[in-house]
Amino acid sequence: MSMTTIDEAVNERTYADYSRPLLWRVFMTREFAIIALLVLVYFYAYGNVANFDGPLTLYYLFLDMAPIMLIALPMTLVIITGEIDLSVASIMGLTSVMLGIGYHDFGLSMPLAIVLALVVGTVCGAINGFLVAYVGLPSLAVTIGSMALFRGIAVGLLGTEAITDFDEKWTDLATQRIGGDSSYPVILIAFVVLAIAFAILLHFSTFGRGVYEIGLNDQTARFTGVKVERTKFCLFLLAGVVSGFAGIFYTLRYGSARGDNAEFYELQVIAAVLLGGVSIFGGRGALHGVIAGVLLIGVVSSALRLENVSTNITNIVIGGLLVLSVISGSVLSSVSNLRQRRAARARAPVKASHRSGQPDDGEKAASE
Amino acid sequence: MTNEARATLVLRDVAKSFGAVAALRSATLVVHPGTIHALVGENGAGKSTLVKIVAGVHRRDGGEFRFQGDDVDFDSTAESKAAGIAVIYQEPTLFPDLSVTENIFMGRMPHGRWRRIDRHAMVAEAEAIFARLGVDIDPRRPAQGLSIADQQIIEIAKAISLDASLLIMDEPTAALSGVEVDRLFAVARSLRDEGRALVFISHRFDEVFELCDTVTVLRDGAYIDTLAVDETSADEMVALMVGREVGDLYPKTPAEFGDVVLDVSELSSRGVFRDVSFQVRAGEIVGLAGLVGAGRSEIARAVFGIDSYDSGRVRLAGKDVPRSNPRSAIAAGMALVPEDRRQQGLVTESSVTRNIAGVIRRQFARAGVLTTGMENTAARPWASKLEVKTGALDMAATTMSGGNQQKVVIAKWLATEPTLLIIDEPTRGIDVGTKAEVHRLLSELAGQGMAILMISSELPEVLGMADRVVVVCEGEITAEIDRSDATPENVMHAATHVHGHEAGASTTDSLQEGARA
Amino acid sequence: MSETLVKPSEASPLQRAVGGALRSREIAVFAVLVVLIVVATVKSNSFLFGGDGWRDLLVTPAILLVLAAGQTMVIVTRNVDLSVGSTLGLTAYLTGRLFVDQPSLPIVVVFLIGIAFGGLLGLVNGILVAGFRVPALVITLGTLYIYRGVFLEWAGSDRINPSDMPSGFLSLGTKQILTIPVLTIIALLVIAAVGYYLHTARGGREMYAIGSDPDAATLYGLAVTKRVVWAFVICGALAGLAGVFYAARYGTISSGAGRNLELEAVAAAVIGGVAIFGGSGTVWGAAIGAFLLVTIDRVLPILGIPDFWQRAVVGALIIGAIVLDRVLSARQERALIEARDR
């Protein structure tokens, strides 16, 4: 019982690092389930969907999913802190327009126009971040508002116009393949770099530990010295920058800057993140799951499109996956709870039949 | 036997575990109509858990539960309410957006024609209950912004309005002033005289002696004994609660005091505390005493930088500590073990490692980058020094007992190797053994020259551990008493008297005079 | 719902009334609405007085009014329903199909079927959310996709044209009683009913309690699951009603029907002072918010602001509304703390 003094006890107790074997830790996770599903669907499609094995499939899949993959990275962090950003697609639209205006109307060079667009994306993120982190407003409500605001500015600025006269060099860059003829567009390089950066940020940095702590218990995080406001602000800022980058890619890929570019992408991004195993309440999730979630959506849509199945069915499948993915978690945990309770009861059966059989020691002093 | 058949409530050998924590092992409680039954036990003895089982919040894992002669097994609080059980929970549970009246009648609002709720009838009844309790609360105002005491009163009003045959009160008086307590007791007695059964939980023995007929003692989730209040003494009750000599619990070793480490001067925060000044020296344990709600935790939070303050200054080892910036307080050498372990101390769903390394990770990370391996390496010695009982470092804190969780929190803060340790309710909800360990640890740390500011609502703990007692009442410091001069009487007196006027009425004196063990 | 928080004795009744009114979100939003209408009318007489001006002013918001009422109910319980737009589309199409396939059905029956069908979709949401205790945002995002997918798959390129529906039904879209359009009257009745329920029925007050503090609601023994399921059912049913409205008003139902209305419904509630995290706000507020949103859309072109900028104005308005809310509640909090200090 007695406690040894602080200085002596170092080797009194030893602790294992992990309670479960490595394989268990790797395979028994939400993330792994999604990755397994992705692999399964991919190989099923590879074997059974005509033309899925063609050289263009992966190329188009990555090109189509690139903006969602990119934005899913910061969105994962935002959702892990328990917040949400619905305005990302509008930021894409606005940066797209700014790129067009910067290049076409202001006559900026392409790199300068890109910088301008990125700055606009950053400012958008900062506005969200300020309102959520420092003013303390609910992010769902704030970003519903800023979603309309940013989109409105984008559409307002460009009106009916579409700016299309971008320099070929740049629009080609957006669709270029790595090494000239592989299945991988160059945007993947940007994605991989960002993914590694975000993975380090989230999983291997003090900042990332703070992100999880804020999502699980922001009071404790504050007591521990995590700068809750600043962290949230930074994440919204990052979401703004990356959305801006995605907006630039989008514009160059289609060679067309329009106010309504990338409309409704926000729900796809969020669906992908949640499908990847991130909890909407915050505190749980990992980037590899999210990337698998995005790719799963990409593979399913691509395969179904190749089968000439309509978008509607694709949407039903994605919606169904989303619902199932949250429900399965809840069902599994309630089943295991139930089992635990049963086990506890079996250990100590409720003595309902026991009736005043023995002398009652609780009674002896009762004054009546 | 016949006696028990007439009992309102019979609980026997009730067991309840939360994951790895066994909150109740074999608890027994028999309550008769027309009596007020005290339930006592240390923090974490399982009193509240027992109450929640009776209320239908938790379901027991095993044991017997009879109410008015019938075997029952409540699935929800609605069922227990319907059966005639009213409960005042330890923590007020109010709906901040709804009016006081609605809070009282929620779930059973009377309605008239067209299923329209009858607001007039509710308000009238609420006013009647408030009149009976002798308090002046506008029944139409929203519950948001009520003081803890007012919230507690509403809990009481809620329970009384239920017209139940069993009324359970889990520490209802913790935040009340003398007059309010008096009124409550008068109401409780009249309910008893109507033939209802009451269960009263309190840490204040004077109240137990004044109000109750019978007392049941719990220790570590197990039944110890049931006594008639007339036939027992406070000393006997304490012996039963603690299970050994009380002296053991407070292994205070005398220490040399060094320089002033913490210097708080004229700290004020509007509506929370005023003109708070005190000092803590190296090697000294300063106890911050007072009633629940006096504002001690708020002072600690302001000093540490969680909350801001309006004026005054905080200095640590002669240097100013910036306001509302916990990270610079930590850098300056402060550590704060907060009062609410689950909400403030731990990320309960996170692993032991991550919790322990939570503060120091910024030190061992290289350019902000770290790995789980580095965290394990950093956390392991501290887990070991505090003898945290856990299977592996990646176990979530949820799986551990309260005492172990508290050790994790202490480990997390000691790992920062602070010069000043602020520890708020160091032993709340932990078992007797661990309690003694924590006390010994504090003593040792002070012996090694650490300055310690200890906030505690347990007078014996304050008296047993502190070198100096600073008493807070309604946000003001009302006394500073040396260890040698400190008695339960003078501390309690200061805790209930603000300068000039009295917090309660004159009856407070007589109430507190009964003093504590 | 906007009671003052300071002790009653501290302000004269007049002060209290004035202060309360000024602090009331509903009144502030209503004032903006009135100003907007006045300005538009000054600018262009016909906005209010000309021809169909009065009618259109009242009838255009009818659909959003109904949706906002349902959404309020769900938000009050600390949930959200993003699937209402899809539900509306699906029901509108069902309505059209009913007229095509069962031309003899009385209009009232079609209304009832629409409501019941919407309620059914809401029930699915409710069971998923409350039954499995999973976040409403995720579930209804999923059903948003699913319901719309089902709708499009079912409707395909099939479009319901005005000629497919009886003129008696279509005329509901414009018919007026005492110059007030029928659809608006129904919408106002719905608002009144929902408002009455939320304000004066046990179930309504319990919904506020659930949204205010779900854990406490469980401690009180409230039937949380049941109430939340009900909120979703009502919200779905109202979206169904809105679908029937849509059919009557626009006459043409194609795959785009109801797209993106969900966020507008949420926005209307938020502008009207319904707290996104539940527990407070009124359906009157949401109704005024809906009215304001729709009217802004119609007024901006008259004020010479190109309609491209409409959304920006709406966004700014939403953010302004939330910030205002925060400022007001911070002021109240400070007043309370100061009151305690005395």
Place this chain on the structure above:
Amino acid sequence: ASIGLTACGGDDDGGSGGSGGDGGGDITFLPKNLGNPYFDASTTGGEKAADEFGGSIEEVGPDQATPDSQVSFINTAAQQGVGALVVSANDPTAICDALNEARDAGVKVVTFDSDTDPECRDVFVSQADAEGIAKKQVELIAEQIGESGEIAILSAAANATNQNEWIKLMEEDLAANYPDIELVDTVYGDDDDQKSFDQTAALLSKHPNLKGIVSPTTVGIAAAARYLSTSEYKGKVALTGLGTPNQMREFVKDGTVTEFALWNPEDLGYLAAYTANALIEGDISGEEGDSFEAGDLGSYKVGADNVVVLGEPFVFSKKNIDDFDF
């Protein structure tokens, strides 16, 4: 495995249906969006043509008329290696690269209804030449309002290529030939029923003196007609433009609309399918001067800019509307 077999079987069917090489004869129709009766009619026409020449038609498309969603369908067609893609463009530029990639993959690209930039497609099958369409609509509205007064245009999406070109030509025509007619406003209903409807209402309240509305889009004219028919403006404000007889029948009969124009979208799809087939078969290369047979419609010649023109727009009125069903 069985699914795999059927999928591969489908592939084989395509091969046998066409005459030249892999998958030839497979034609994919990609309208602006699905759920649009105008394109339903054109696809029906395409299917009729395919029956005649023995090809197969697949209709795919996004549920909303946005350019990026069209791109993924173009990509898919390229992956599938279909014989030809018949597309009505949502954006002249945004889908250009994708179309060129498809062409690189051996897919013949025919645009119809709404064109892309000429270098992105092999042939454009035009419903009528743009000038003809613009002139006809101006002529109709001028006649209906007596050649003087305010008019407005209710268009589709702000970026629709064909709409914008027509609007431009209409403006020029008005300026040159109808000095008393003033075009006061152009609004966009995005080919969305509700939006077009509300835009009509807004137009009328904003311009109390409005005498006529031209809506060169089938969704817009139907929504506008529906609004007018229930308002006091019925019969006072003229409405014309491009509409389908089925959608407009009711309004022509109740007097909201007297005359409107359109070509037969079925014929348009029919001609586009024949054009695509001619490209696949190698009968034409798409150059100016090539000519081919288009079934019942007779023989067509590829004009300047590789455009094939269906013919003059047709004017519908009370007298003839019952003769059509699309």
